[in-house]
Amino acid sequence: MEEIKEIADIFSKLDVTELEYENGGVRIYLSKQQPAHTYNISGMAPHGLMQQPVTTVTAPALTESVPSKSANFNDHPGCVKSPMVGTAYVASAPGAAPFVKVGDTVAAGQTILIVEAMKVMNQIKAPKAGVVSHFLVADAMPVEYAQPLIVIE
Incomplete structure (x- = not known):
């Protein structure tokens, strides 16, 4: 059980979204939810709109x-x-x-x-x-x- 806690702790610090670990017939799969994407569509908006602050919305x-x-x-x-x-x-x-x-x-x-x-x-x-x-x-x-x-x- 301690090994699982260590794996989860390491996973939380890594910059990855998924981890699969297998050892001695025990398989662990961990996954993180990714943050919402933001868009930057510079060629599609009039020039004045591109200079306004961006609000992130899902x-x-x-x-x-x-x-x-x-x-x-x-x-x-x-x-x-x-x-x-x-x-x-x-x-x-x-x-x-x-x-x-x-x-x-x-x-x-x-x-x-x-x-x-x-x-x-x-x-x-x-x-x-x-x-x-x-x-x-x-x-x-x-x-x-x-x-x-x-x-x-």
């Missing part, structure tokens, strides 16, 4: 709209996939209204979300007009290359 997660991982939309003709590895954001700033929600009508070329990669905010645009039928990611969710993000019918 954006609401869209977990109720995220289907289970068993749902497969890879081959769906309206599936919009991530063009890069990064972090998906559903709004232009923390606490702001999402770009789109399930049921919204979108126009071709309309921004539907942002994927941040290497501190650069990349707007993901709708490839076609239609209605958002499925939102496959939550706010601040890590995404992989070619991972389905949204389905547009």
Whole structure:
């Protein structure tokens, strides 16, 4: 038991979010909740707004709209996939209204979300007009290359 306390104490001091330890058939998994992300979208706001103080607000997660991982939309003709590895954001700033929600009508070329990669905010645009039928990611969710993000019918 003392060894577990030592591991937990060391973990709390490390700059890591997860730790898995196994020794003699005993396996321990520790995880920390990460702080909310802040956005810096310098190319998207008028110059005067960028000089105002920044307030950090946690954006609401869209977990109720995220289907289970068993749902497969890879081959769906309206599936919009991530063009890069990064972090998906559903709004232009923390606490702001999402770009789109399930049921919204979108126009071709309309921004539907942002994927941040290497501190650069990349707007993901709708490839076609239609209605958002499925939102496959939550706010601040890590995404992989070619991972389905949204389905547009």
